[in-house]
Amino acid sequence: MSATGQEKDLTPPEISARKGKAPLVCLTAYTTPIARLVDPHCDVVLVGDSVGMVLHGLPTTLGVTLDMMIMHGQAMRRGLERALMVVDMPFGSYEESPEQAFRNAARVMAETGCAAVKLEGGEVMAETIRFLTGRGVPVMAHVGLTPQAVNAFGGYRVQGRGRDAERIRRDALAVAEAGALAVVLEKVPETLARGITEEIAIPTIGIGASSACDGQILVVDDMLGLFGDFRPKFVKRYAELGQAAEAAIATYAREVKERRFPAAEHVFGEGPKTVNGEEAA
Known part of the structure; x- marks a missing residue:
């Protein structure tokens, strides 16, 4: 049983049923070790196309491919036991037609084991969502x-x-009516996000939106402070792991140069002792 008492994977209907109830905890992540860290605490883990910028150094998400999303989805799946896993559909993989979207979404679900996919767009994507x-x-x-x-x-x-608020409102209404299980509201005014949350029947998940949303999502690398020069207004840093990692790397480099590492406890002698035929530590 997980730390939250959940014994099985959360399902899309269970996430949709959280509308107006306990806030949904969501993070975007991309690797097996991070999946294991976030799984006990999150309701939804999104394998975001932000992976292109965060892990691959791309200037935007536009260069992310379907194969990249599948690779990172497979890595996340290996580390999850309870959170709902959602995988982003990358640019160009779903916009052409509903048939194209289904073909690629079916491949993503089959090859990653995710429970849902995420698409960007409001009214223009309602037919595809349906x-x-x-x-x-x-x-x-x-x-x-x-x-x-x-x-x-x-x-x-x-x-x-x-x-422009009316455009965003229409987009949110359209995706809800088309059958989306939830909708991410990104970088919109607080009052607009609050109003949409009150109006639509599916959960809203905010990022740069409102605390009134039915849930919140951040990129895990951002909230852990792994990037020193990236500080958007909507991100709260819960740690400064980038600084800690840089300090650790600098200490390692110094000890190597000073021949302090490896020390005696990190090397092996000429005549190793054996236990049951294997070299002892």
């Missing part, structure tokens, strides 16, 4: 700032201010 959910593919939606459309937006700008 097509997928009607064929057994649970979908998490994503509206507001959608990073795959960063070029169209002219940068990572807040969406939904002023008259």
Whole structure:
């Protein structure tokens, strides 16, 4: 049994049923060791296409491929026991048609073992969401700032201010009506996120949105402080692991140069003792 008392994988219907109840805890992560760390504490773990920027050094998410998402999805699956695993569909893998989206989503689910996929887009993707959910593919939606459309937006700008609020509202209503299990609201004004949360019937998951959302999500590397020069307003750093790692690496380098590492306890003698035929430590 996990630390939260959950004995089995959470399911898409169970996540949808959390609307208006205990807030959903969500993180974006990409590797087996991190999966094992977040699993006892998270309801949803998203294998985000942010992996392209976080782990592969890409300037945006646009260069992420389906094969990359599947590889990282497989790594995450090996470390999860209870959290719902959702995998991002990368740019170009679902926009052409509902049929293209189903073909690629089915491959992602079959090869990673994820329980749902995530698509960016509101009204324009409602038909695709309806097509997928009607064929057994649970979908998490994503509206507001959608990073795959960063070029169209002219940068990572807040969406939904002023008259533009109605566009975001319509997007959220459209994906809810199309059957999405939940919707991510990214980088939108607090009052707009609060209003959408009150209006739609599925859980809202905020990132740069409102504490009134039905859940929150962050990129795990951001909240752990692994990047010293990346400090967006919507991220709270719960640790500064980047600084700790840099200090540890600097200490290692210094000890190697000073021949202090390896020390006697880290090397082997000429005549090792054996226990049951194996070399003792």
